[in-house]
Amino acid sequence: MTNDRVNLRDIARRAMAERDLFPDFSSAAIAELARIHAPADQTPNTRDLRKWLWASIDNDDSRDLDQLTVAEQRRDGSVTVMVAVADVDALVAKDSALDAHAGHNTTSVYTSGGIFPMLPEKLSTDFTSLNEGQDRQAIVVELLVAQDGSVTASTLFQALVRNHAKLTYDGVSAWLTGTAPAPDAVMAVSGLDAQLRLQDQAAQRLKTRRHQQGALSLETIESRAVFDGDVLTRLRVEEKNRAKQLIEDFMIAANQATAGYLRHMGIPSFRRILHSPERWERIMEMAARWGERLPPEPDARALEAFLTKRRQADPVRFPDLSLAVVKLIGRGEYVLDESCDGAPEHFGLAVKGYTHSTAPNRRYPDLVTQRLIKSALAPTSPPYRIDELRYLAAHCTEKEDDAERVERQLRKSAAALLLGSQIGHQFDAIVTGSSDKGTWVRLLDPPVEGKLITGGLGLDVGDTVHVKLVSTDVERGHIDFSRVPY
Known part of the structure; x- marks a missing residue:
């Protein structure tokens, strides 16, 4: 009997080995894991925020829950938004065997043959995951979002939190856009429906302001393999929706606030950057097809205005245009930022001083950043030397590229299975x-x-x-x- 799932997993393992990615954990890491029997205990100077209506919103099948969100309306019309990020460092010590595996791969690898997690599932989907109904240690980023979408203040602290509802993107989005009733998990928690609508309002403010500043409205098509048992049956297109955008807007704001906090504390840290596109002339040529004229030098606001117009004119083909623009802009990378002004910039998000900090269960740069945050909060000496951070920035960029190549190869392997008869x-x-x-x-x-x-x-x-x-x-x-x- 055909077992497409097993065949694809075998291909994924070989592809990872070719890219020097470890599909399995070392015996030392497994031995370390065996000595961890429970989530991290509450630490001193930690706020108890378990009564707040925290909830997670993620993919239907996600089990590694990195963030929870909550919001509070203020009298002046502004909204306080809090993003809780799982305290992974509490159980994964720097220079441990588990850390060595995570630091080598630097990311979880998501393939049509299965997931190869950066950290063992006992941690990433349990002890260090912000699971529903469980008390967990977290790093909280608190943001004050004004009515015009600007973040006028932010702070970071450690807290004990509790996930009151595990929600899905599709269910929340359909409800927010009025195409379906509220999910049962929302209605089961008193006040959560109003809480989510307040979060949506704050996210829309953030989104509008970012796009006014030139953040790009890109909608590329992503596909996921769908199985019937162990037989691959089709590729399902993953699309952006209102709930995904809500979480994306909060994560961008939290990541920018984190970078600003570390800069204020004088701690060198990673920045996630996207350079101005080298192939701007080609983007200009594409715009000219529709009678649009872009300036001779890369200009995010002008490009965003063009993209907005094209989405309105032809929403069905807009993902194809988005894909072309993404290819021409190029890839993001990690760098060590020792500047004073938050440079360098992320062209696609139209922000300076942007880092990755909100997914430490599945991205190593986020775990590194978390350790830097905790050293600043303590305060203690930073856990990394400048040369270590500089090396890790380049290494994480390289291994992220390797992981994406594996994921892309497996998407093509799945597609080749489906198209073999055509x-x-x-x-x-x-x-x-x-x-x-x-x-x-x-x-x-x-x-x-x-x-x-x-x-x-x-x-x-x-x-x-x-x-x-x-x-x-x-x-x-x-x-x-x-x-x-x-």
Whole structure:
């Protein structure tokens, strides 16, 4: 009997090994884990905030819960927003065997063959996860969101929190947009419905202000493998929704506040940056197709205005344009920031002084940042030397790239499984990559990416083409097309 799940997991393990990512934990890490029997105890000088209506909002199948959120209306119309981040450092000590594994891979790897967590599930989905109905230690970022969406004050502290409801993006989003009733988990907690609407109001303020400042409205198509038992049946498109945007807006604000706090305390730390796009001229050419003129130098506000107009004009094809822009802007990276003004900048978010701090169960930079925060709160000497941080910034960028390549290969392996019976079929596609190494395209339906082995001359990112499926290779995640005339 076919077991696609097992086959894909085997491919994922081999792909990780090729990228020097560890699919398994060392015997030393497992021995360390065996000595951990419970969540971390409450520490001194920790606020008890368990009675607040904290809740998590995440994917349907998420078990590693890194954040909880809550909000409070103020008399002047502003809103206090608090983001609680799981205190992972409380159980994963720096330089331990568990830390060594996390510091090597630097991220959980999510593939169609399964999840390879950065930390063992006993921690990431239990003892260090902000699970429903459980008391947990957390680092809290408190934000004061004004009516115009500006964050006028922020502070960080340690607290004991309790997740009163484990909610899902789809369920909360459908309710917030009026297309479905409130989820049962919302109605089961008195006052949680009003609490979530207040959070949504604050998130909309943050979002509006960011986009006024030039944050980019990008909506790329992401797919996830869907199984019937162990048989792969289809690829499901993951789309942005109101609840995802709510959490995204809060995390961006919390990450920026964290960077500002560490800078204020004089502690060098990571920054997550995205440089101005090197291929701005190509973005200008794409805009010109629709009669839009962008300035000769990279300008986030001008690009956002163009994207907004295109989304309104053609919402169905907007994800294809978004994908092309994402490819042309390039990839984010981690750097060590020792500046005084919060530089450098994240082009896509239109913010300075931005870091990663809100997902320490699954991203190592966030765990490093958490340790820096705790040293500032104590206060004690920073746990990392400058040269360590500089090395880790480059290492985390490299391993993140490796992990994303594995995830992309497994998406293609899953797609190759599905398309194996359609050799010779023709599809509409968009060019997603063009370089000396070749030309890559993504089908519009199903959302599958592959290499254009013939007919790629003269094509560039964002062009639309008609292609024929030539071959598939499930093991290597290769899907080959040839260009055919319309």
